[in-house]
Amino acid sequence: MKTKIFATIVLLAGMMPAGAAADNSFPAETNVPEAAYPRVDDASRAYFRLAAPEAKDVKVDICGKKYDMTRDDKGVWSVSTDPLVPGFHYYFLLVDGVSVVDPASETFYGCGRMAGGIEIPESKEEAAYYTFNKDVPHGRVSECKYYSDIEKAERRCYVYTPAEYEKRTDKKYPVLYLQHGMGEDERGWHQQGKMANILDNQIASGKCVPMIVVMDYGNCGYGFGARPGETREEFGALFTPILLNEIIPYIESNFRALSDRDNRAMAGLSWGGHETLQTTLYNLDKFAHIGSFSGALFFLKDGIDKAYDGVFNDADAFNSRVKTFFFGMGSEENFGSDLISKALNDAGIRNTYYVSPGTHHEWLTWRRCLNEFLPLIFKNK
Amino acid sequence: MKTKIFATIVLLAGMMPAGAAADNSFPAETNVPEAAYPRVDDASRAYFRLAAPEAKDVKVDICGKKYDMTRDDKGVWSVSTDPLVPGFHYYFLLVDGVSVVDPASETFYGCGRMAGGIEIPESKEEAAYYTFNKDVPHGRVSECKYYSDIEKAERRCYVYTPAEYEKRTDKKYPVLYLQHGMGEDERGWHQQGKMANILDNQIASGKCVPMIVVMDYGNCGYGFGARPGETREEFGALFTPILLNEIIPYIESNFRALSDRDNRAMAGLSWGGHETLQTTLYNLDKFAHIGSFSGALFFLKDGIDKAYDGVFNDADAFNSRVKTFFFGMGSEENFGSDLISKALNDAGIRNTYYVSPGTHHEWLTWRRCLNEFLPLIFKNK
Numbered sequence: 001m002k003t004k005i006f007a008t009i010v011l012l013a014g015m016m017p018a019g020a021a022a023d024n025s026f027p028a029e030t031n032v033p034e035a036a037y038p039r040v041d042d043a044s045r046a047y048f049r050l051a052a053p054e055a056k057d058v059k060v061d062i063c064g065k066k067y068d069m070t071r072d073d074k075g076v077w078s079v080s081t082d083p084l085v086p087g088f089h090y091y092f093l094l095v096d097g098v099s100v101v102d103p104a105s106e107t108f109y110g111c112g113r114m115a116g117g118i119e120i121p122e123s124k125e126e127a128a129y130y131t132f133n134k135d136v137p138h139g140r141v142s143e144c145k146y147y148s149d150i151e152k153a154e155r156r157c158y159v160y161t162p163a164e165y166e167k168r169t170d171k172k173y174p175v176l177y178l179q180h181g182m183g184e185d186e187r188g189w190h191q192q193g194k195m196a197n198i199l200d201n202q203i204a205s206g207k208c209v210p211m212i213v214v215m216d217y218g219n220c221g222y223g224f225g226a227r228p229g230e231t232r233e234e235f236g237a238l239f240t241p242i243l244l245n246e247i248i249p250y251i252e253s254n255f256r257a258l259s260d261r262d263n264r265a266m267a268g269l270s271w272g273g274h275e276t277l278q279t280t281l282y283n284l285d286k287f288a289h290i291g292s293f294s295g296a297l298f299f300l301k302d303g304i305d306k307a308y309d310g311v312f313n314d315a316d317a318f319n320s321r322v323k324t325f326f327f328g329m330g331s332e333e334n335f336g337s338d339l340i341s342k343a344l345n346d347a348g349i350r351n352t353y354y355v356s357p358g359t360h361h362e363w364l365t366w367r368r369c370l371n372e373f374l375p376l377i378f379k380n381k
Numbered sequence: 382m383k384t385k386i387f388a389t390i391v392l393l394a395g396m397m398p399a400g401a402a403a404d405n406s407f408p409a410e411t412n413v414p415e416a417a418y419p420r421v422d423d424a425s426r427a428y429f430r431l432a433a434p435e436a437k438d439v440k441v442d443i444c445g446k447k448y449d450m451t452r453d454d455k456g457v458w459s460v461s462t463d464p465l466v467p468g469f470h471y472y473f474l475l476v477d478g479v480s481v482v483d484p485a486s487e488t489f490y491g492c493g494r495m496a497g498g499i500e501i502p503e504s505k506e507e508a509a510y511y512t513f514n515k516d517v518p519h520g521r522v523s524e525c526k527y528y529s530d531i532e533k534a535e536r537r538c539y540v541y542t543p544a545e546y547e548k549r550t551d552k553k554y555p556v557l558y559l560q561h562g563m564g565e566d567e568r569g570w571h572q573q574g575k576m577a578n579i580l581d582n583q584i585a586s587g588k589c590v591p592m593i594v595v596m597d598y599g600n601c602g603y604g605f606g607a608r609p610g611e612t613r614e615e616f617g618a619l620f621t622p623i624l625l626n627e628i629i630p631y632i633e634s635n636f637r638a639l640s641d642r643d644n645r646a647m648a649g650l651s652w653g654g655h656e657t658l659q660t661t662l663y664n665l666d667k668f669a670h671i672g673s674f675s676g677a678l679f680f681l682k683d684g685i686d687k688a689y690d691g692v693f694n695d696a697d698a699f700n701s702r703v704k705t706f707f708f709g710m711g712s713e714e715n716f717g718s719d720l721i722s723k724a725l726n727d728a729g730i731r732n733t734y735y736v737s738p739g740t741h742h743e744w745l746t747w748r749r750c751l752n753e754f755l756p757l758i759f760k761n762k
Contacts, residue, residue, distance in 0.1 A: 032494050033566075034603040054478035057435075097435035100481035107488040107495040113413050114488040114495070132535045134528035142523040145577070147515035154513045166635060169550045196526070222415040254547060
């Protein structure tokens with residue numbers, strides 16, 4: 001009775017109990033089936049709930065901030081966040097100090113583990129390029145297993161083939177090798193990045209050419225120099241020989257892939273951008289299209305003339321070989337792509353620089369970077 | 382110093398601290414990269430660890446038993462289990478009463494949410510049929526998105542194509558529709574069930590014919606009659622029309638699929654077995670091969686003569702139409718496949734019955750059922 005009267009007073013006063021979802025809220029698309037929470041409202045606030053009657057302290061850890069959740073008399077904890085930047089965010093619940101995945105969330109490999117994730121929607125128009133469109137043909141993302149002699153183990157890659165691939169059996173396709181970031185793996189671009197929707201939409205509208213996209217594990221998914229004694233230089237360094245000697249031959253013998261350098265691209269985000277430059281700039285006989293999204297760390301540390309064995313010292317030679325040289329990052333992060341692009345411009349190296357407005361070091365930045373990068377590549381004359 | 386002396390005494394006495402892993406233990410194959418725990422030893426015991434200095438109580442919930450974990454002086458909790466049945470088991474950690482996924486585990490959709498999972502290995506020989514073999518050709522599992530007019534939403538299916546599919550562009554293949562169980566989804570057979578390895582190995586040895594396998598969502602992934610007012614009969618019932626009117630046409634127009642009934646099979650586990658019988662026995666013009674693994678609930682509730690509109694009343698007609706009619710279950714579960722098979726035998730209905738020795742209502746039962754079922758189907762004369 002007391003509870004009911006209190007509830008009535010709260011409603012009459014027009015107050016919203018802590019964590020109660022606004023009327024215009026809806027379940028996040030990243031929830032497991034039928035989960036009513038987490039919710040998102042029109043102001044991009046997220047609402048979280050967890051039943052934890054025996055816990056002393058429950059928090060949500062999202063977008064670099066920890067929100068204390070409030071317990072009701074049944075032991076259900078809830079909270080609403082500040083308005084969040086649109087796009088995909090990893091998040092965790094802290095249950096008595098233990099960082100765990102919200103049971104209501106799908107999981108996404110990030111932060112070196114399976115993480116919770118929430119999609120904060122943009123407007124329909126802004127989101128159109130990465131949204132499933134029932135009126136365009138859809139490609140497939142195939143999981144392929146192969147054996148690595150270098151690792152002496154089974155490996156897995158994901159391969160996007162465009163909708164027409166199944167039936168155009170006479171045709172071969174250019175290939176983009178697309179890398180995830182540190183603490184992530186070969187699933188990232190497909191699940192968090194929505195790359196298949198981006199490709200489907202661009203191919204349908206003729207914005208990019210139909211292509212194969214290969215996403216493999218960059219050997220940098222487990223943390224930062226996490227193996228005992230592993231240095232920053234060694235972290236993920238195994239990936240280049242695996243890509244060149246195993247993945248590319250595997251793709252070119254198992255898919256209808258074009259195999260000349262003009263039809264081979266590589267791009268990556270964050271540490272995957274670093275891996276992209278480490279791989280392509282030492283192997284320009286194999287790649288003509290290069291993209292680094294919030295990546296390319298250490299690029300300028302010894303000056304541009306010393307970078308990558310002096311590859312930038314002959315600008316004309318570089319410009320004639322590299323058809324696409326793309327750098328991008330979010331306006332709210334500080335990963336140096338702007339400085340790199342400027343240094344390259346100063347050295348006469350042709351490149352494209354893109355800034356994603358309002359975004360941090362996160363997947364919306366990289367969806368946008370991919371969306372900018374795709375129309376540039378494989379437009380070979 | 383005190384700690385060191387104590388440790389020495391423990392070692393000298395040959396005692397094993399609670400939860401300390403045996404020397405012959407190794408990280409579970411279901412761990413995320415580089416995670417040292419959970420571990421499994423030669424006696425099929427599992428060892429779990431969690432850093433949770435502020436928690437009051439931590440347990441592991443696995444195989445129907447909750448094990449109390451023990452806290453050390455740094456706040457790391459650990460425990461070892463009894464010897465576990467081999468195969469795949471879902472598990473959760475209970476942190477102050479909240480059921481969460483072990484941060485060191487990969488995740489698997491089960492129990493209506495993303496769950497932790499651990500693979501307890503069998504001997505190499507026993508596990509060979511579902512183990513990745515580098516010396517056989519590997520098929521692909523493709524994720525395909527399509528729009529459902531029935532659901533007015535995007536749906537997703539996984540499609541296994543055999544290794545030869547890419548290059549044998551002149552050839553069409555028979556199709557098996559393979560369903561997960563309650564609280565699971567279209568990922569289950571591939572991730573928990575290792576179906577691609579089973580198919581790869583059988584196709585390579587000629588044990589089964591090369592085929593396409595389609596795994597879609599059975600609309601029963603969120604619990605038991607979980608929507609308000611939904612009955613047991615309604616639970617998952619939407620799936621049959623989606624399969625018949627949307628999934629099958631989608632597959633047959635997007636893959637090189639044979640489309641006659643002799644080349645179409647359906648099987649499922651648990652609730653997916655129920656869905657299989659609900660779908661096929663009312664549509665024998667469309668399916669000639671049927672499998673139910675630990676499924677077929679309610680089959681006998683009104684007597685076999687009344688089951689499925691009396692389809693079993695003309696044994697000769699049934700036997701001439703249905704080329705494969707398979708039932709299987711684990712010896713340690715009680716899901717009635719034995720009773721169904723006996724009742725069918727008594728009614729003169731030809732069927733195959735298989736018991737998986739030593740296993741419960743769990744994935745090793747279903748891997749084995751699939752391994753028994755595949756050689757029987759599509760051997761059409």
